[in-house]
Amino acid sequence: MSALEIRRIGLGSEGTDYEEMWALQRELHAERAAGVGDDVVLFLEHAPVFTAGTRTEGWERPTDGSRVVDIDRGGNITFHGPGQLVGYPIVALPAHVLVVDYVRRVEEAMIRTVSDLGVTCGRVGGRSGVWIAADDRGPERKLGQLGIRVARGVTMHGLALNCDVDMDWFAKIVPCGIADAGVTSLSLELDRRVSTAEVADALEPHLRDLLAWEPFTVSPDLGQAAAAGAVTYGLAPHLA
Secondary structure (H helix, E strand, C coil), rough: CCEEEEEEECCCCCCCCCHHHHHHHHHHHHHHHCCCCEEEEEEEEEEEEEECCCCCCHHHCCCCCCCCEEEECCCCEEEEEEEEEEEEEECCCCCCCCCCHHHHHHHHHHHHHHHHHHCEEEEEEEEEEEEEEEEEEEECCCEEEEEEEEECCEEEEEEEEEEECCCHHHHCCCHHHHCCCCEEEHHHHHHHCCCCCHHHHHHHHHHHHHHHCCCCCCCCECCCCCCHHEEECCCCCCCC
């Protein structure tokens, strides 16, 4: 099994160029698919950019002329920018790991990270990512998003966790195509500044654990009892 390398690129800086990092992803993906090198996760912050996945509709896009980069991941439109930790796993999926298993692993790593930082969170049925339940602070709101591509058995694109992001950016779009919920950040939820470096430190061990491909039990959806929501992934053979 390949070792997992985690590279930190520009955390706390003005942000990396999205298309430059996309090109780096494609380069690493091609190498990994060819059996060259180890699995790698890129941790970074981007300069402000909107990216639109393959399911993005016209009504979700900004109307103020903001530039949108159309990309080859799944999902809808989202924002990347300073104060948001982005993680791009370029990993070869073992034969027994289904794509849905991989998605749940990345979500689970985010959920465990956010929980470690003191925020109660989870999944919402039918919606990907990390969510906070409606409460006296506001409606149901999204804290972390996920959009992936798997080609030749190797993943690319990945996750984004809102640490200390300027939320005004999200007002320009319909984030992830979801019009009936909000978007939030760890800084807003914890009433203190939460840096991307702090979140990267918390996320790294969970990604290493879950991308070691051992069976794991997912956290329950929001509103479910833990026992009722317990599902174990990683045991079924890969049938694709």
